[in-house]
Amino acid sequence: MEFGLSEQQTALQDNVNRFLQEKAPLERVRRYSEEQQERADDIWDGLVELGLPALLIPERHGGIELGALDAAAVCECLGRHVTPSPFLSTAVLAPTAILLAGSEEQQNQYLPEIAAGNTTFGAALSEATGARRDAGVVATNSKLNGKALFVIDIYSDNYLVADTNNRLYVIPSDAHGLTINTLPQIDRTRPIGEIIFNNTPADALVADDQGSALRSVIDIGRIMIAADTLGASQEMLDQSVQYAMERRQFNRVIASFQAVKHMCAEMAAEIEPSRALLWYAAHTIDEDSKESHLNACHAKAHLSEVGSFVGKTATIVHGGMGFTDLLGLHYWFKRIGYNRQILGGPESVREEAARAQGLC
């Protein structure tokens, strides 16, 4: 029995963390955010060199054929370092969709290119988890019309798109009739945008049961987002403890006050069990288990709550400094805030969890 990350998975995390620590520290992330750079190509190139886009892709398509738990382990690192990168859409959402719903030909067309790091993907899936305002993409004869809001990883070479009938499409970003607008948002490490389609030709993924493929894509995406929150939360706790050990008031380090210690203990007490929930949820995806949908919902919703609690508490432990841009703690706070809303907020995801058990 082994409940947890394997030695290989821990080694994978060590590699990713080491690279991000050296090449993508907070100063690099800051520059990306403040200069509103479209992509952080230096960071993405490094992640490609580590083989990350190939993670979920089968060997026959040039990938390394690992699983959801491996990808979640990577996302935890990305959250810990508030890394700007199109990993979620390129390495997880698009390959999962193309594998589940694409023809052999489509798989041959896209997957080796993704695995080699030659192309990136964004994902227009928000409407499938709850359409806002007038958003919605309608397909007629493989031409797309309408609007997709809150497209993840908007600065990408291609997009994975879901229409209002839960069918999936791939389109290149230079396709005819596309208007792409970025949407300024609170988490500046993750560029999102809107895409307006005007008779845009799209490559429809062909599988019959696309509703189930779309659901699987959303499930694995939710687990990745939850893992990102886990990494960001752990980092916020670590920084809180470190700050409290250095900051002195009343002739003592504030880490010696129970009021501060208990806030840190409460963060740890929330984070630790959610780590086990996340691992298990990712594992059930890899096992193709019946409970994977329920577990993905719970991992997403629960880590959203844990993340909000940690984001607030850690900021308060830092006192006035936590509120400043100087320290940069807000990058993690905002990262967690983004993760909470994207691909379904906790209330609607919990409702899905209830539905998955036949409770409504």
Added chain:
Amino acid sequence: MDLSFGPEYEAFRQDVRKFIETNRESAPRGEAMKSDRVRSWQKLLIEKGYTARTIPQEYGGHGGEPDIIKARIIGEEFARSQTPGGLGGQGISMLVPTLLELGTEEQKKRFIPPTLAGEMIWCQGYSEPNAGSDLASLTTSAILDGDEWVVNGSKIWTSTAHLADWIFCLVRTDPEAPKHQGISFLLFQMDTPGIEIRPLVDMTMARNFNEVFFSDVRVPKDQIVGKRGEGWFVANAILGHERDSLGDPNTTLTRLNRLIELARQETMDGQRLIDNPVFRDRMMKIQARVMSLRFNDQRVLSSRINNTDSRLARMISKLQGTELRHDLEGLAIDIMGEIGLMYGRSDYLTDNGSWQQQYMYFLGLIIGGGTSQIQKNIISERGLGMPKEPKFEQKAEA
């Protein structure tokens, strides 16, 4: 991730299941302590190695090799089939492990076999009216007079004192020493002259707790575990055992499933509560917490098997397990609304009032066995490496 225990253990699981199916007719059904049925069931379980598994045969145990997975499987199977497992209680769960570690050969031979057999019932004399979370400030004194300790003082929260034959008791034997070093660990009989027991009714209206008063209670000199002044360290070995056993995630899962049933049954204005999205949302929140703690528990088990570190995951389980149960039981009361106020004999009482009882009982467990605040001190100090509060040293009052 590998969640299976392997074929050898699955075969063991089948053995346990078969045993339960064949023998459950002779399991106790709420009989009193020390009844024939209770003792013969305990004897059978020890023979099979389903309780007292790793305790040497010479002390009345089964004498098996330690095996965390087998122990887990036994626990799971008895719980699943709702069959009473081996006897628990403070003697078996706390004193026996301590004696095995720190007792003399004579003490082990004298106390462990009858305790395991269910013939010697123990209570624990630790907390005092003025020594709760700050247990080491306890003042019950024991003064050596010839070959006997003379004990004076009082204990509180003493579960089952009214049923116990013996007490394991922390007493101050050296009032001049620093407070952690002046304590000793004594064993004595509850029918010794000078002991008075008064029941302490708790908020569930049960009489499980007691106050125990000692006036010149004379205890033979050799009924001490460890050396004089080592009592604090002896006791701490046991406290670890207690913390591990509270807020069991599998029982919590059983309660959650029952809670969902309850929400299907109870109605308000003719609408089932499960069809009320506010209540459904609260249930789903609780369900995620139950799952988290269950998997956390599996992670801890796995790290014990594979000898990896999961200190923090272990440290949070008492805090989170008890808080979760209290919240879960409270949600059931909210689902029932005014029906959740029923207590005692009423036609409207649901599930024998267990929700109301457990809601309050778990408030007790949040406090007992190291309060949530003490747990947070432990997590922050031992888990996160934060410093202790500066101490204002005071000598314990004699």
